Amino acid sequence: MNQPQAGHKDNLPPEWRALADAALEARKRAYVPYSNFQVGAALLDEQGVIHFGCNVENGAYSPTNCAERTALHRAIADGHRPRSFRAIAVTGDTQQPITPCGVCRQVIAELCAPDMPIIMTNTKGDWRITTITELLPGAFSLEDERNQAQS
Numbered sequence: 726m727n728q729p730q731a732g733h734k735d736n737l738p739p740e741w742r743a744l745a746d747a748a749l750e751a752r753k754r755a756y757v758p759y760s761n762f763q764v765g766a767a768l769l770d771e772q773g774v775i776h777f778g779c780n781v782e783n784g785a786y787s788p789t790n791c792a793e794r795t796a797l798h799r800a801i802a803d804g805h806r807p808r809s810f811r812a813i814a815v816t817g818d819t820q821q822p823i824t825p826c827g828v829c830r831q832v833i834a835e836l837c838a839p840d841m842p843i844i845m846t847n848t849k850g851d852w853r854i855t856t857i858t859e860l861l862p863g864a865f866s867l868e869d870e871r872n873q874a875q876s
């Protein structure tokens with residue numbers, strides 16, 4: 726890619742600004758009575774529609790769901806095909822642009838194309854663009870396992 730891969734607000738590539746803003750908006754909807762740590766995600770589908778995601782906590786802890794997975798699971802339930810998405814933006818109140826947790830990385834590897842842009846931001850406007858190939862090298866894939874078993 727010829728575009729810058731990290732920076733601050735003003736030099737975020739224009740094509741991703743609306744998506745980054747949507748992640749900030751989605752963050753306000755987070756249900757986080759335990760951690761008080763709000764995270765927002767915005768997933769861009771193949772038709773240019775943005776799907777919101779926020780973290781949703783639970784008093785039993787393990788049912789807690791992250792913003793990225795909320796957005797992806799919603800879009801799949803709404804009929805979008807895995808690996809059809811154009812990009813996802815994620816934001817939180819972190820010192821550096823927030824990064825998806827390990828569980829979300831595995832879900833992104835399953836449902837998104839290996840080279841799909843992941844726009845990581847924070848509430849201050851710092852950003853970094855990456856891909857799941859960079860975030861989760863060697864991701865487990867049952868599909869790959871099946872394909873290799875057949876060849």
Ligand SMILES: [Zn+2]
Nearest residue numbers: 791825826829
């Ligand atoms: Zn996560």
